[in-house]
Amino acid sequence: MSVKILFVDGIGEVQLVRKARSSRLRISVKSSGEVMVSIPWIMPFSRGAEFLEEKRLWVIKTQLKLEKHGLTRKALVPGLLFSTRGLKYHLMPGNGDKIKVNFRPEEHEAIINYPITASLQDADIQSKIGLAVEGVLRYEAKRYLPGRARELANQLGYSFKALTIKNNKTNWGSCSSLKNINLNLHLMRLPDRLIDYILVHELVHTKIPNHGPLFKERLKGHFPDAAELDKAIKKFRPELI
Numbered sequence: 001m002s003v004k005i006l007f008v009d010g011i012g013e014v015q016l017v018r019k020a021r022s023s024r025l026r027i028s029v030k031s032s033g034e035v036m037v038s039i040p041w042i043m044p045f046s047r048g049a050e051f052l053e054e055k056r057l058w059v060i061k062t063q064l065k066l067e068k069h070g071l072t073r074k075a076l077v078p079g080l081l082f083s084t085r086g087l088k089y090h091l092m093p094g095n096g097d098k099i100k101v102n103f104r105p106e107e108h109e110a111i112i113n114y115p116i117t118a119s120l121q122d123a124d125i126q127s128k129i130g131l132a133v134e135g136v137l138r139y140e141a142k143r144y145l146p147g148r149a150r151e152l153a154n155q156l157g158y159s160f161k162a163l164t165i166k167n168n169k170t171n172w173g174s175c176s177s178l179k180n181i182n183l184n185l186h187l188m189r190l191p192d193r194l195i196d197y198i199l200v201h202e203l204v205h206t207k208i209p210n211h212g213p214l215f216k217e218r219l220k221g222h223f224p225d226a227a228e229l230d231k232a233i234k235k236f237r238p239e240l241i
Contacts, residue, residue: 004045005167008052011035011059012123013130015169016048025051029062034169075120076129076240081112084188085195086140089133099128101136110136130240134167134185141165141185149181149199156222158203172198172238175205186238194236197229 004016015036025048026038039048052059081089087110094100094113102111112132118125146163153159162180174182181202187195200222208215220226 006049006052007124007127007131008056009124011052011056011063012127014052016045016052018043018045018048027052027055027059029059029066033063033066035059035063075126076133077120081133081240082189084137084140085144085192086188087136089136091129099125099132101132112136133240137185137188138165138167140188141183145183145187145195145199148195149183149203152196152199153203156200156203158206160203160206169239172233173202175202175209177209179206181206184238186236186240190233190236194229194233197223197226198233 001020002018006014006016008014013034015034016039017036018039018041020041022038022040024040025043028036028038030036035052037048037052039045039051076091078091078093081091083089087108090109090111092111092113093116095116096113097115099115100113102113103109104111112129114120114125114129120126142165145165149160149163160175160179160181164180164182165185166182167186168174168182168184172184172187176182183199183202187198190198201219204215204218204222208218216226223229
């Protein structure tokens, strides 16, 4: 599977997803208003973008219908957005004409300023704010997650090759057959114990690639309360809202 993200005026963020199992072009709009274009593996992303443009009116109508029923994603609004292990993220109006990030390390804050004249109901503004927030999360994730993963691997007797930070909308992490680990930058919004739990989950996959009984037994050996942690993780989503 290969994914490309587009930000389309009037629609917002769109995922173009090339899948080996996809036999035709298909567009889906989630209850949250998010849009995904499934593309057969042999087709280029550009064809998916063309198909989206062809179905643009339908997508917008579907999003409006969901919004009418109160099902679409809520807008990011001024104030405290959330806190990570290192920073408090605030959204505030600013005097400039662009969205800017103001670090206040001594106060453990990241202030995202948007133009005071901008409408927060505008999809383009929301997308740009989201990009700014995700940029800070990526910075935090790169500074913390690789080192913590190596520390846990050394403590528990695992090893991995590459570790990549991604903005994945569907999972918190993954591990390839080559022992390459992918981690979601939104892990930084989780409590430390849940971060460690997901890191160890992926480390166990370096030895056991499936989720069978042996995997569950090994993971429970590291976290006896694995069942409770699984429930706790479901209260979070790997996206801003």
